[in-house]
Amino acid sequence: MNLQENIQRIRQMMGLLTEEEQNDLIPYGIIEFPSKDKILVGDMHQTPLNLPKEWVEKIVTVANSEGYYGEGIGLEHNAAVTESNFYNLLNSKMDKGSWDTKLIESGEVPKDKEYVFLYALFSNVKQNHRLEKLLDNVDEGDTIFDVLLKTIPDWSADMGKFNLGERELKKFLEEISEGNHNFIKMSEQEATEENLSNFLNIGEQLQWPETKENPNLWRQYPHKAGKFARTATTIRDQFLINAAPGVYFVGAGHLKDIVEMPEGKKLGLKLIGGSKI
Numbered sequence: 706m707n708l709q710e711n712i713q714r715i716r717q718m719m720g721l722l723t724e725e726e727q728n729d730l731i732p733y734g735i736i737e738f739p740s741k742d743k744i745l746v747g748d749m750h751q752t753p754l755n756l757p758k759e760w761v762e763k764i765v766t767v768a769n770s771e772g773y774y775g776e777g778i779g780l781e782h783n784a785a786v787t788e789s790n791f792y793n794l795l796n797s798k799m800d801k802g803s804w805d806t807k808l809i810e811s812g813e814v815p816k817d818k819e820y821v822f823l824y825a826l827f828s829n830v831k832q833n834h835r836l837e838k839l840l841d842n843v844d845e846g847d848t849i850f851d852v853l854l855k856t857i858p859d860w861s862a863d864m865g866k867f868n869l870g871e872r873e874l875k876k877f878l879e880e881i882s883e884g885n886h887n888f889i890k891m892s893e894q895e896a897t898e899e900n901l902s903n904f905l906n907i908g909e910q911l912q913w914p915e916t917k918e919n920p921n922l923w924r925q926y927p928h929k930a931g932k933f934a935r936t937a938t939t940i941r942d943q944f945l946i947n948a949a950p951g952v953y954f955v956g957a958g959h960l961k962d963i964v965e966m967p968e969g970k971k972l973g974l975k976l977i978g979g980s981k982i
Contacts, residue, residue, distance in 0.1 A: 730757045731978025733785075733957035736964065737763070739973060742771055742950035747957035747979065748785035750832055761791040764952055769796045773952040774804035777825075777862070782832065786954050804953050808944040809866045820873035824934040825862035826853070827908035835860060836902055843896045849904055850874070850892035862937065881930040886911065924958070942966060946974075957982045 733754070734747035744767050748754055756764070767773075773795060779802045780786050801807075808814065814822075830836070842856050854874055858865025878888040886907055894900045912930035913923040926932045942959055946968045957979070963969045964976045 729978070729980060730755075731760065732981035734960040734979030734982055735760060735977045736960055736974050737977065740950065742767055743948070744952045745945060745960060745963070746786075746952060746954050747960045747982065748783065748954055749957055749981075750782075750829065751784050753788040753790075754785050755790045761794070765791055765794045767950070768952040769794075769799055771949075771951040772799045772801040773954070774801050774807070775954050776956055777803060777805055777829075778864075779803040779806075780954065783954065801951065804945070804948065804955075805862060805941070806864065806866075807948070808941060809863050811944070813944060814863075814867075814940060818936065818940065819863065819867040820869055820876055821933060821937040821940070822862035822867065823857070823869060823873065823877040824912070824930075824937045826860055827905065827912040827930065828862075828934070830905050830909050833860070836898070836905055839896070839901055839905075840898055847896040848893050849896050849901060850878075852896045852901070853892065877933070881908070881911070881928075881933050883911075883929045924961075938962065939966075943968060946972070 733749055733752075735756075736745040738744070744764055746754070746764060775781075775783055775786065780800065786792055809822075826835070838859060839852050839856060842859075843852055853860075854871055857869050857874065861867075861869060863869065875889065878892055882888045888904075888908070891900075891904050891907070894904075908930060911928040912934050914927060914931070915922050923931060926935045938959070939962075942963050943966070945953060945955065945959065946963060946966070960976055960979060961982050964974045
């Protein structure tokens with residue numbers, strides 16, 4: 706930490722920061738609901754949060770009284786939270802697990818939209834060690850499709866609750882195929898490390914594209930895989946808006962979407978900070 710950062714941190718501890726300076730210390734955003742008993746905290750999963758004292762106190766108060774939730778499988782692998790400057794203040798008994806699980810169990814996902822939760826195959830591939838986990842399930846003679854089919858509960862965002870199978874997997878792979886990228890044909894390849902790695906890399910690059918000139922290109926969803934993921938994201942965003950009181954740790958991109966959604970605007974939701982989203 707350089708001298709300027711040290712000075713800013715001291716000023717923060719003394720409560721001397723301006724509102725603008727406070728917001729700069731919340732790079733991945735926060736949304737506080739008008740009821741004050743519900744907070745969405747943006748994170749980048751692997752970058753530890755170091756939030757201002759004011760927000761640490763608010764988050765801890767709500768989390769320890771109403772409960773707190775992680776994304777995906779929960780907070781188990783989310784270093785943004787577990788290595789934050791407030792995690793040790795959270796009551797472990799109030800950890801409610803995954804808000805994604807709550808969504809799946811809520812019955813709010815339309816039956817004809819359940820298969821869109823297969824989008825998670827290409828989300829956070831490296832962080833979730835997807836290649837290694839798929840390789841652990843390869844039997845002799847398996848194609849990529851074979852491995853994906855038998856591991857759906859391990860990587861799909863519904864975590865096996867929807868009983869998605871061969872029909873849904875084919876539909877997913879067909880709908881994200883475009884141009885020279887035919888995911889059905891790619892899935893017919895032998896499930897070698899090279900083929901699986903290539904399959905996952907192509908899917909991730911199409912679903913979440915970025916360039917040096919435009920690191921947020923993914924927000925435009927230029928490819929079919931991205932549009933597919935967008936459908937699932939919208940369902941998840943709507944759930945977060947309507948969810949019960951508590952603290953929800955959320956991938957930062959959700960927060961920008963939520964404040965722009967009609968439901969978010971109706972509630973008057975505002976994004977606090979978020980300079981690095």
